[in-house]
Amino acid sequence: MKESRTFDPAGALFGVGVPVLSAVTVLALARLWAPRLPPTLATHWSGDVADGFTDTGSASWTFVLIVLLVGGGASAVAALAHALLMMRRTMLIVGSAVTGLMLAVWIGLLSAHLDLASPEQASFPTVSIVVGLLVGGAVGVLGASLLRDHRERRTTDTRPDPALPRGPLTLPIVARVGLGDGTTAVLVAVGALVTVGLCRLADSWWMLAVFLPLTLLVVALGRFRVVVDHTGLRVFNMGMCAVGYDIDELEGARVTEIAPFRDFGGWGLRTKGRGNYGIVTATGPAVVVTAANGQRLTVTTDRAEEMAGALNALADASRP
Structure with missing residues (x-):
């Protein structure tokens, strides 16, 4: 019988270390840029108009909790060496995508408020959604490729x-x-039509930026x-x-x-x-x-x- 590990080093690094580092980065940026930010941040938009505002400190801790509980909670499974390798890889990619999304949106949100007199002038950081999902997913795939099967043999x-x-x-x-080619084509087409409809109702196309990378991830995992x-x-x-x-x-x-x-x-x-x-x-x-x-x-x-x-x-x- 081959001796097995309890924790996978690569899984601990990418599944636990990356979310913790991302959470620390959220708090560090809020503190570093505090002199250049208004007292409150725009956190909700109707179309291009900001209509929801939150204290910077409260917003930063909300992002930290989402990164740790959702992103880190999913990707931490990758550190458990005895769990099924495929499950660990899937959870790491999903958790990393969430972590990357939240960190990128936070950076984009703060950047949109730098040196503004009023948060009403801030625009929604749509590009950060795409960047966050792609970079987070890429980091997850990299980490997943480094995971090893340490199950008991x-x-x-x-x-x-x-x-x-x-x-x-x-x-x-x-x-x-x-997922076969035909099923994939049908799912993508239906999802795209629904997303376009929602974008038209909301008078904003940011949901399409989320749909494309998520569809790529779902198809690859299926x-x-x-x-x-x-x-x-x-x-x-x-x-x-x-x-x-x-x-x-x-x-x-x-x-x-x-x-x-x-x-x-x-x-x-x-x-x-x-x-x-x-x-x-x-x-x-x-x-x-x-x-x-x-x-x-x-x-x-x-x-x-x-x-x-x-x-x-x-x-x-x-x-x-």
């Missing part, structure tokens, strides 16, 4: 149950699951590539290996029928109890892989029978 010499399927070793077996080869099973997301089990870890693979909302309570990357994970993106056949450490991974794919047969045959061939 156990090997087994026991062959899979003879009742489990066996199949020919025509490898590799590659399947793409999740597309997976599953590979079965001589080394075992791997699931890739955003070009990175997010879940992987070696052949010597596998106790067996079986095929079942899955309905995402009935069996896992939702669509996408799901967890159902300790060590029971699923990448459930369709109703139908799924390959269920059981590892020697007690973890179980369910992946919905039309090639479930083929994958299960190959994995069990590979396990047979690798054991006495």
